[in-house]
Amino acid sequence: MVTxxxxxxxxxxxxxxxxxxxxVLPPVRFMVLAQxxxxxxxxxxxxxxxxxxxPGEQEIALFDRAAAAHPDxxxxxxxxxTALAASGGLDRKSVHTTSTPQDNTLYRLGVVMRTFPDxxxxxxxxxxxxxxxxxxxxxxxxxxxxxxxxxxxKTDDKRPDxxxxxxxxxxxxxxxxxxxxxAFWPTMLAVTCFAAHRDIDGMVALSxxxxxxxxxxxxxEEVLGEWRLYSAVYGDYGAVQKIGPLSLVSFPHLGEIxxxxxxxxxxxxxxxxxxxxxxxxxxxxxxxxxxxxMRDRSQWAYEALIGTDVCIISGTDSSSPLVPARIRxxxxxxxxxxxxxxxxxxxxxxxxxxxVSREIDTxxxxxxxxxxxxxxxxFPGIPPGIPLADLFGNWMAGVCIIQQxxxxxxxxxxxxxxxxxxxxxSRVKAAAxxxxxxxxxxxxxxxxxxFTGGPSIGVATIFLCLLALLSVGxxxxxxxxRGLQGDTAPTEGGAEERNQLSNRYCTLAAVAAAVPxxxxxxxxxxxxxxxxxxxxxxxxxxxxxxxLSLRETFIHALMACAVPLLAMIGLLAACIIKRKTAxxxxxxxxxxxxxxxxxxxxxxxxxxxxxxxxxxxEASRAIxxxxxxxxxxxxxxxxxxxxxxx
Numbered sequence: 001m002v003t004x005x006x007x008x009x010x011x012x013x014x015x016x017x018x019x020x021x022x023x024v025l026p027p028v029r030f031m032v033l034a035q036x037x038x039x040x041x042x043x044x045x046x047x048x049x050x051x052x053x054x055p056g057e058q059e060i061a062l063f064d065r066a067a068a069a070h071p072d073x074x075x076x077x078x079x080x081x082t083a084l085a086a087s088g089g090l091d092r093k094s095v096h097t098t099s100t101p102q103d104n105t106l107y108r109l110g111v112v113m114r115t116f117p118d119x120x121x122x123x124x125x126x127x128x129x130x131x132x133x134x135x136x137x138x139x140x141x142x143x144x145x146x147x148x149x150x151x152x153x154k155t156d157d158k159r160p161d162x163x164x165x166x167x168x169x170x171x172x173x174x175x176x177x178x179x180x181x182x183a184f185w186p187t188m189l190a191v192t193c194f195a196a197h198r199d200i201d202g203m204v205a206l207s208x209x210x211x212x213x214x215x216x217x218x219x220x221e222e223v224l225g226e227w228r229l230y231s232a233v234y235g236d237y238g239a240v241q242k243i244g245p246l247s248l249v250s251f252p253h254l255g256e257i258x259x260x261x262x263x264x265x266x267x268x269x270x271x272x273x274x275x276x277x278x279x280x281x282x283x284x285x286x287x288x289x290x291x292x293x294m295r296d297r298s299q300w301a302y303e304a305l306i307g308t309d310v311c312i313i314s315g316t317d318s319s320s321p322l323v324p325a326r327i328r329x330x331x332x333x334x335x336x337x338x339x340x341x342x343x344x345x346x347x348x349x350x351x352x353x354x355x356v357s358r359e360i361d362t363x364x365x366x367x368x369x370x371x372x373x374x375x376x377x378x379f380p381g382i383p384p385g386i387p388l389a390d391l392f393g394n395w396m397a398g399v400c401i402i403q404q405x406x407x408x409x410x411x412x413x414x415x416x417x418x419x420x421x422x423x424x425x426s427r428v429k430a431a432a433x434x435x436x437x438x439x440x441x442x443x444x445x446x447x448x449x450x451f452t453g454g455p456s457i458g459v460a461t462i463f464l465c466l467l468a469l470l471s472v473g474x475x476x477x478x479x480x481x482r483g484l485q486g487d488t489a490p491t492e493g494g495a496e497e498r499n500q501l502s503n504r505y506c507t508l509a510a511v512a513a514a515v516p517x518x519x520x521x522x523x524x525x526x527x528x529x530x531x532x533x534x535x536x537x538x539x540x541x542x543x544x545x546x547x548l549s550l551r552e553t554f555i556h557a558l559m560a561c562a563v564p565l566l567a568m569i570g571l572l573a574a575c576i577i578k579r580k581t582a583x584x585x586x587x588x589x590x591x592x593x594x595x596x597x598x599x600x601x602x603x604x605x606x607x608x609x610x611x612x613x614x615x616x617x618e619a620s621r622a623i624x625x626x627x628x629x630x631x632x633x634x635x636x637x638x639x640x641x642x643x644x645x646x
Contacts, residue, residue: 079225123175385637
């Protein structure tokens, strides 16, 4: 005869067999392992460290090992060189004078250039990161002369180091030889020359940039390289691993290009004061053309926005009260570029008036479309159209289910061991007292941390579970003092019937405890998405507060341990009503409920896992497409905005 317990055992065995077979597939295995690790410790996902604080020494050693294992993989070497840039990996050491390998981005990019001399991207990456703190235009420097043949230097101006300038110029000229139609190289050279107060060379480089055909800063190589690095070190964790490099792309060169545009505008206005209107118009026209190239030919929305800034700077006045980034309509531009427009009208340059008006109108239209579209509804800095919120919600719901399984299993084991230990522990008063002291001290410690320190979901979960165990112990102690003894073994004739009744009752209790919690977790996926570690890191990057209140902490703790708590509450109520000892009844009941409860939680997790894998595949594809052409992705997945700035 097949009993209900054997049927439950078969169902649990089938469930475990299905889960075990699914783990053979790498995407499923990485997803499950990541969720299990995070369920046990919120700091267990190493690739999340890229968002805050940077990787530790052990992870850096793994990066080095992966890079050493793939010396011919150009993209992986680029990823290794730039992976630590956001965490202090830029040292004040010249690239060509560093004698020993350091953990700094510039040195490693120099090695990449020497190893892959025919890859133009290697020179582009070095040039971009050189502008992080070495090649910069002093914002306080202004032209002291309107004569373009003279430099705009002052005795107290800060100039870049001569060695840094030589490395920068060599890298830019070498890159241009390998990628001749790219405006990136002469533009960066112009910035370098203006930073060194060599205005003539800077204007010559600007003129060359205005005659190029396209714009490519090779940023996609950096993103793809970091993806390869993380996959080689950690394995493929899908979209949650890919979104980090995409959201942390560094654009140190764009601020300097904007600064260069403002400096060129100063020089052009100085030409007007000297009466050289032709040179003024030429400089502004070349600046406008450069902005058009960046706006129309770049692959990243942020670069396109800086291109619109350059276009607007070329047509506005230095004395305008509104900064270029605030200009959103042609009417605003005309108010802030009135002096330049008057100059064009006085000199009857109708072509330039039409040209500037048309391009600034185009720039305003593009800016209104992508400026706010760049910020996702839930996670700022992420291109729209990537289903991260749904993915994070299902991912965290799966984590909650795993935590429920772990909490129920641990509580069952603790109660069974406590019951068996109590059979002889009651004779050893010292052991019993030690157990109570441990339990009470654990409750006091976790309670103190919760109510006086920073709220923690893990600490709150332990606090609630310890309170439940304390309730069992107190009720059992009270019953023992009242003379209630432990359950006696049933007679052999009624054993099977009593066991069937007990199994039936425990199955109903398992359903009553598990089903409501599962439904609540499914319903709260949108709320849980904000608690995903990557979501928390993304919001912290833009200074969005992500601190949980005490109430929210306990709510999340219940998401992790509500099932065993509800089960124990039901068992305690039953033992009080039926006048049975709390410890023995709770231990036997939890052990009997375990197969049915774990089976239901496991089925819920499999459903969530299937949905999470589908969303992860969709999000990974979207992230890959957005990384290839971020601007095109933003324009495709956002609606044109009709809002204008006041």
